[in-house]
Amino acid sequence: MRVTKTEYTFDGDPAEFKEVAHLFEPKQQHPATGKASPAVDGADQEEVPPTPSTSTAKPLLTETAVKAMFQKRALTSDQAAVVKMVHKAGDAGTTTEDIAAATGFDRKTVKATLRLLGKRVYHTQEWPKDQPIFRQEWEGYRNRYWMHDAMRTVLDSGEVKL
Secondary structure, eight states: OEEEETTEEEESOHHHHHHHGGGGSOOSBOTTTOSBOOOSSOTTSOOOOOOGGGOOOOOOOOHHHHHHHHHSSOOOHHHHHHHHHHHHHGGGOEEHHHHHHHHOOOHHHHHHHHHHHHHHHHTOTTSOTTOOSSEEEEOSSSEEEEOOHHHHHHHHHTSSOO
């Protein structure tokens, strides 16, 4: 068992830890609830919800980031066709198979194009690093893709041409 606190490191078994556990106990209250933070072992403690600053929520994708991604350089014809297809699908979303059928590409080409679009957004400085190019959900045997609201807004406004 290894437990680390900024100025302490403990390396030993749980029985030994009980002797020094007081060194690892929190000295502050949780800012959102006013309760003491859970102890290190936490097994018998009530779980404290994260504060907004420590929340794992994904940062919002902005229209500025979408414009930056599209304005880096022109999309290839394959990339533009995939983006158009996801845009056209609307709230129903679309699958790799649907994109392949509509564009005339095989599934491998669609998947490769999605990967390249993913690299494009990853290397766009304004784009949140944990946001993929499209929202996606696994349906048990395939992914379904939807366009982010910010991307749809930019494309609908006509500021970016595909």
